[in-house]
Amino acid sequence: xxxxxxxxxxxxxxxxxxxxxxxxxxxxxxxxxxxxxxxxxxxxxxxxxxxxxxxxxxxxxxxxxxxxxxxxxxxxxxxxxxxxxxxxxxxxxxxxxxxxxxxxxxxxxxxxxxxxxxxxxxxxxxxxxxxxxxxxxxxxxxxxxxxxxxxxxxxxxxxxxxxxxxxxxxxxxxxxxxxxxxxxxxxxxxxxxxxxxxxxxxxxxxxxxxxxxxxxx
Numbered sequence: 001x002x003x004x005x006x007x008x009x010x011x012x013x014x015x016x017x018x019x020x021x022x023x024x025x026x027x028x029x030x031x032x033x034x035x036x037x038x039x040x041x042x043x044x045x046x047x048x049x050x051x052x053x054x055x056x057x058x059x060x061x062x063x064x065x066x067x068x069x070x071x072x073x074x075x076x077x078x079x080x081x082x083x084x085x086x087x088x089x090x091x092x093x094x095x096x097x098x099x100x101x102x103x104x105x106x107x108x109x110x111x112x113x114x115x116x117x118x119x120x121x122x123x124x125x126x127x128x129x130x131x132x133x134x135x136x137x138x139x140x141x142x143x144x145x146x147x148x149x150x151x152x153x154x155x156x157x158x159x160x161x162x163x164x165x166x167x168x169x170x171x172x173x174x175x176x177x178x179x180x181x182x183x184x185x186x187x188x189x190x191x192x193x194x195x196x197x198x199x200x201x202x203x204x205x206x207x208x209x210x211x212x213x214x215x216x217x
Contacts (some may be wrong), residue, residue, distance in 0.1 A: 011084075012091040013216075014100045019080060022133060025064040026076055033068040048187065051207050059108040062187070065131035069086040079133040082141060086163070090144050096216055099140075101209030102198050106139020110191025117190065118183045130183040134170075138188045139195025141167050146199035167192060 008016065032038045045055055048062035066072040091099040107182060114130060145151060145163035152160035170188075 012088055012096060012099070014096045014103070015083060015087045015091055015210075018083060018087070022064060022080060022083075026066060030068050041130070048183070050115075051123065052111075052115055059111045062111055062131050063107050063133050063135055067131070075132065075134070079137045083133075085140055086144055090140060090170070094147075097213045098202070098209045100216060101110070101212035102140060102143050102195060103136045104212065105198055105208065106143075106195045107136035108193045109194035110135035110139055110187050110189075113190035113194070114183055114187030117186050121186060127203050128185065130187040132184040132187060134188040135191030138167065138170065138192035138193075139198070141170070142192040142195035143199040146196045147203070153193055 011019070027044070032042065042065065045051075046058065046061040048058045052058045057100075059158055066076040087099065087103075090102075111130065114135070141163060145167055149162070149164055151163045198208060
């Protein structure tokens with residue numbers, strides 16, 4: 001337990017906060033999903049759907065929802081793994097203010113673009129409902145490979161893989177494994193685009209993160 005506390009305390013502040021809040025929400029949601037009336041409320045008002053313009057908090061809350069299923073657990077676990085693996089290094093290199101701004105803009109921007117594209121991309125009467133942490137996670141990873149396109153990760157022993165290839169693979173897999181009619185894959189793809197755009201503008205000297213310092217303060 002002491003080793004875990006030391007490891008946790010050593011994490012950068014934003015990554016530590018994001019891991020904490022996502023784990024707490026996930027554990028609470030495991031219980032709440034089993035209550036029909038509460039599950040209906042969460043699905044209708046916290047997941048990202050067509051009513052986002054009346055309930056703008058959906059652009060934030062959708063990223064904390066995962067279904068109480070084995071597939072939902074895998075999505076959640078791997079999202080936090082990448083947040084720890086890539087986010088820790090990214091926050092240490094770019095600073096907490098920039099990392100927080102990147103996360104929020106990828107989350108809200110990816111959600112907004114994804115839900116606006118849903119009526120065009122999704123066929124039939126599919127409801128463009130999104131619930132995934134992968135929007136901001138993909139934005140974070142896309143920004144990492146835009147800032148440093150030659151960065152490599154030892155995904156498998158002895159096989160270093162460029163982050164940009166990993167982002168492409170994850171986006172493709174997300175489209176393949178998501179349920180038909182889900183807007184979550186669109187949000188993930190849009191989140192990646194927002195993260196890449198954030199990094200490009202940052203490299204050109206555009207300050208998109210000064211406001212995030214107020215939140216940290």
